[in-house]
Amino acid sequence: MWRTTPFHRGEREGSLPDDAPPALPEGVSRDGYQGPDDGFGPLFHRRYGAHIREPRLSARELAARLQADPDAAAPSGLAAFVKASGEEGRMQVGDEFIVRMAGPWDGPVRVAEVTDSSFRLITLERHLEAGQIVFSATDADQGIDFSIESWARSADRVADLLYQHLRMAKEIQLHMWTSYLEHVAKIAGGRLTGGISIDTRRVDLAVDRDVTRLRGLGPNFDPARSGEHVPENGWHVDDLWQALPPESPGPPAEGGSWEVAQRLMRGYEFADPSIVRAAYDPDEPLEGRTMLLELRFHGLRFHGGVRVSEVYDEELERQGRRARVWGWAYQTLEGHLEMGQMNWEVWKWLDSGQVEFRIHAYSKRARGRGPLIRFGLRLFGRREQLAFLHSTLKRMRALTETALREGGGEPLRRQAQELTARRAWDTGEEHSRLASYVEER
Numbered sequence: 001m002w003r004t005t006p007f008h009r010g011e012r013e014g015s016l017p018d019d020a021p022p023a024l025p026e027g028v029s030r031d032g033y034q035g036p037d038d039g040f041g042p043l044f045h046r047r048y049g050a051h052i053r054e055p056r057l058s059a060r061e062l063a064a065r066l067q068a069d070p071d072a073a074a075p076s077g078l079a080a081f082v083k084a085s086g087e088e089g090r091m092q093v094g095d096e097f098i099v100r101m102a103g104p105w106d107g108p109v110r111v112a113e114v115t116d117s118s119f120r121l122i123t124l125e126r127h128l129e130a131g132q133i134v135f136s137a138t139d140a141d142q143g144i145d146f147s148i149e150s151w152a153r154s155a156d157r158v159a160d161l162l163y164q165h166l167r168m169a170k171e172i173q174l175h176m177w178t179s180y181l182e183h184v185a186k187i188a189g190g191r192l193t194g195g196i197s198i199d200t201r202r203v204d205l206a207v208d209r210d211v212t213r214l215r216g217l218g219p220n221f222d223p224a225r226s227g228e229h230v231p232e233n234g235w236h237v238d239d240l241w242q243a244l245p246p247e248s249p250g251p252p253a254e255g256g257s258w259e260v261a262q263r264l265m266r267g268y269e270f271a272d273p274s275i276v277r278a279a280y281d282p283d284e285p286l287e288g289r290t291m292l293l294e295l296r297f298h299g300l301r302f303h304g305g306v307r308v309s310e311v312y313d314e315e316l317e318r319q320g321r322r323a324r325v326w327g328w329a330y331q332t333l334e335g336h337l338e339m340g341q342m343n344w345e346v347w348k349w350l351d352s353g354q355v356e357f358r359i360h361a362y363s364k365r366a367r368g369r370g371p372l373i374r375f376g377l378r379l380f381g382r383r384e385q386l387a388f389l390h391s392t393l394k395r396m397r398a399l400t401e402t403a404l405r406e407g408g409g410e411p412l413r414r415q416a417q418e419l420t421a422r423r424a425w426d427t428g429e430e431h432s433r434l435a436s437y438v439e440e441r
Helices: 059-068 157-165 168-188 206-214 223-228 257-266 371-406 410-418 429-440
Strands: 007-013 040-053 079-085 096-101 107-114 118-123 129-140 143-154 191-203 236-244 276-279 290-297 300-318 321-332 338-349 355-365
Touching (some): 040 168, 206 290, 236 371, 257 338
Antiparallel strands (some): 096 107, 107 118, 118 129, 129 143, 236 355, 276 290
């Protein structure tokens, strides 16, 4: 597996329907088709891309060569395409191949689509994966852009273990398709330039089911007794604030700092994804919205539900000064590691134009956890909670400034991804399994 071809490899969180596989063309047999709905675990939308410089073949000629014999570019020792049905030397919809791979996971596939510059395969029963894959060639400046794009889930729990947790199948797959691209370049008579890009978008299909389940749960504390949620009774109470770019005195300005902060708060964009990530139905109204929070701690991942209990927009008077305040609060649900409430607010002082982002929270460790969880929370829980709150203040300031200066879109998304308290763990699934095991006990 030693290679000198540079990789540009990234993995991000995806979403539906953006990362859903394309619909199967009409007339394609679904007999034995093993699609993503039949799989297990997350859906991975992956694209391997390469630029072939100064090829002797055109994109159409290259596609025709591979359609006639897809095994021509298969890396020896890693994979082989063996035709199981259909005429040799050509590819038609309905043809079937056995993809023989290193290890005990040969995979049957069927041709679902053939064009002048591409072909699409779908997985069949007994394949290690459940999904489809497209090979395509496009004429580009001084060469050909060739890509392999797939939408797939593991076929079963064993495959998911090999792919995600032990990562063995994932690395074999990566080397198989990157080697395939290198051989495609040789067939085209050109050379790879710029390396190979591998872009992965992961979609956790279980999130929707989890959010639906959480809607049936209530708070894990009594909100009506908020007067008792004080330090004297073992509760943490936090009141924090961060100055945001000011405005002119008077009501909030259209497109100004107060309105931008309000927009960021609606989407929970102030949350640091290296510590907390949220999943919810964006079509559900903010008030009453149920959210699944993923709490991250050095590779460990814990899940807990919260519900937005109120949304408010009002003018308040403090020490003779009036302020316009917009905010919302959520409460922890049964099964959460903690119990309590957090209020997120944006204030504008009408006399000075000063704008502030404020957090008011009261919290306490939830009861009924196992000894390891209680011990871990006692050691690290409060520290992580404060790290999240202080990171939120910094993010809110930076994101508001970016949105005011450059607007939304890509600059804001890039800022949100880069501004984290710690490096995000993209390979912490094995720790997540451990956390789930400990939590159950």
